[in-house]
Amino acid sequence: MMRRKYPFGTYPGSVLVHNEHRFRSTLLNKLIVGRDYMLLANKSFTDTEASKQTLPKEIPISIKDxxxxxxxxxxxxxxxxxxxxxxxxxxxxxxxxxxxxxxxxxxxxxxxxxxxxxxxxxxxxxxxxxxxxxxxxxxxxxxxxxxxxxxxxxxxxxxxxxxxxxxxxxxPDQKRSKDARLLDKYKQMNAELKGRVKEQTSQLEKANKEIASFSYSVSHDLRAPLRAILGYSTLLLDDHADNLNGEGVEFLEILKNESERLGELIDGLLFFSRMNRKEKELITCSMKEVIEMALKEIEPVHNSENYTLNIGDMPEIKMDPKLIKQVWISLIENAIIYKKADEKVAIDIQAEARGDKMVFSISDTGMGFDERYYKKIFGVFERLHHTSGIQGIGLGLALVQRIVVRHNGTVWVDSETGTGSTFYFSLPKKIV
The missing domain is CATH 3.30.450.20 (PAS domain)
Structure with missing residues (x-):
């Protein structure tokens, strides 16, 4: 039987043809090039007879064709x-x-x-x-x-x-077009997300301002009736104590003491609200001078015999000195207030450059606390020690954190019960 000879060339659905063999393919996927030949090779064959043949690895085809x-x-x-x-x-x-x-x-x-x-x-x-x-x-x-x-x-x-x-x-452009569409969709989603974040941030800032304004107004309005309660309870104790039995006098003293404490809380809340509302006034100044200003306000209130203080080398840095002064007042007072009973507390203040930030630390040899309460201590009106005779309303550290965060810094603490604490806060060397 004479085999049909196919002319040398290309056919639809076929690889290049050599001599008598025609290989039909469903998938042309590979170019094979050699010194004097070039062909497209296929993976699968649909022709039964062709599948029995061995596809030649090289088919001589002149590149001059x-x-x-x-x-x-x-x-x-x-x-x-x-x-x-x-x-x-x-x-x-x-x-x-x-x-x-x-x-x-x-x-x-x-x-x-x-x-x-x-x-x-x-x-x-x-x-x-x-x-x-x-x-x-x-x-x-x-x-x-x-x-x-x-x-x-x-x-x-x-x-x-x-x-x-x-x-x-x-x-094919189809794949690149698909990628371009995906990229456009991603950009659109990203823009929408940024828009929503911006809107929600604006709403949150507005809500925070309203809360701060409300807190300030309520605190301010509470002072008048509180002064009346405190004033009348004082008058009763001073002028009419003889007309009361022992239990009545005791009740009035409790009323007066709690009114005074409530007054301190309201004053603290007002101060906290004012600090949040106050705009930063950034200038470059010496941190040591700011600490010394804080000490001038602390010394009349706290007996210097209760503590020793060491201040290391301090840098000049851009900050709001009035706000940072309040940070040092709160941290130094915290170290003095929570000293061990009948012991002088040693306080050490240092500064260290870390990358693009300056880290300030204040260490003490006071009571310390369990680090399980780390997050709690920076809350408003939070106190870990409720020992009688210890001053404070639990606002100082919350104020420290708020002021430092407003300077784009962070606050953290290392502490151990009975050993003491070290509070740290960082400030960027360049504040935007």
């Missing part, structure tokens, strides 16, 4: 190892927009942006050393428009010289 070269699905190119274009097909002219005459004056690297030169050099080196290589780069046309391509290259020998032959297949 103009008709074949120009029917290839991608850009065919032959270049020298120094990047000169030796041969190409019409697909390169179509994609790049350059004429054949213009291409003849170009180097292979002229078809790409300058920033891809290292990638091109690496690709050529890999082809020479490994025999074959691939790269993905946008091919730059005459109109400076990039077209993403997959370059598959292999080493060949022409007239005794090593050269590179390959095919560049365009990566």
């Amino acid at each position: 103009e008709g074949l070269v120009h029917t290839l699905p991608g850009i065919y190119y032959v270049i020298s190892t120094d990047g000169k274009l030796l041969d190409w097909n019409k697909k390169l002219e179509e994609v790049s927009g350059y004429s054949s005459e213009e291409i003849s004056t170009l180097l292979f690297s002229d078809l790409f942006e300058d920033r891809y030169q290292p990638s091109i050099d690496s690709h050529i080196t890999n082809v020479i050393t490994e025999g074959a290589a691939e790269m993905r780069l946008p091919l730059l046309g005459k109109n400076n428009e990039g077209r993403q391509c997959l370059f598959s290259s292999k080493e060949i020998i022409i007239d005794g010289q090593a050269c590179i032959k390959g095919l560049a297949l365009h990566i």
Whole structure:
């Protein structure tokens, strides 16, 4: 039986044909290039007879066959190892927009942006050393428009010289369009998220201002009736104590003491509200001078025999000195108030540069506390020690944290019960 011979060429759904065999394929996916041949290889066969055949790894096809070269699905190119274009097909002219005459004056690297030169050099080196290589780069046309391509290259020998032959297949715009749509969607979602965050932040700031204003108003309005309660209870004790039995006098004393305590709480809340509402006035000044200003307010209130104080070298830094002075007043008073009974507390103040921040610390040898209560101590009106005779309303450390945060800093503490505490706060070297 005579076999039908097929002419040398290409067929729909087929690989390139050699001699008598026609291989039909459902998937053309690989370019095989050699010294004197080029073919597309397939993964699967649908023709039963063809599937019994062995697909040749190399099919000799002359690279000079103009008709074949120009029917290839991608850009065919032959270049020298120094990047000169030796041969190409019409697909390169179509994609790049350059004429054949213009291409003849170009180097292979002229078809790409300058920033891809290292990638091109690496690709050529890999082809020479490994025999074959691939790269993905946008091919730059005459109109400076990039077209993403997959370059598959292999080493060949022409007239005794090593050269590179390959095919560049365009990566479909569909994928890039999908990526662009995803990027646009991401940008839109990001913009919407930023808008919502900005709106919610604005609402939160407004709510905080309203709460602060409400707290200030309520605290201020409570002072008048409280003064009346305190005044009349004092008059009763001073002028009419003889008309009361012992229990009545005791009740009046409790009423007076609790009224005084409530007055302190209201004064503290008013002070806290004023500090939150006060605008920062940033200037560069010496931290040591600010600490000394704080000590002038502390010394008349606290007996200097109850503590010793050491101040290390302090830097000049940009801050609101009035607000930071209140930080030092609260921290130093906290160390003095929570000293061990019948013992003089040693207080040490230091400063240390850490990156773009200055970290200030104040250590004491006082009572200390269990670090389980770390978060609690910075709350408003929070006190860990309710021992009789210890002053304070539990507002100082909350004030410290609020002021430091307003300076874009942070506050933290190390403490151990019975050993003492070290409070730290950081301030940026440059406050915006």
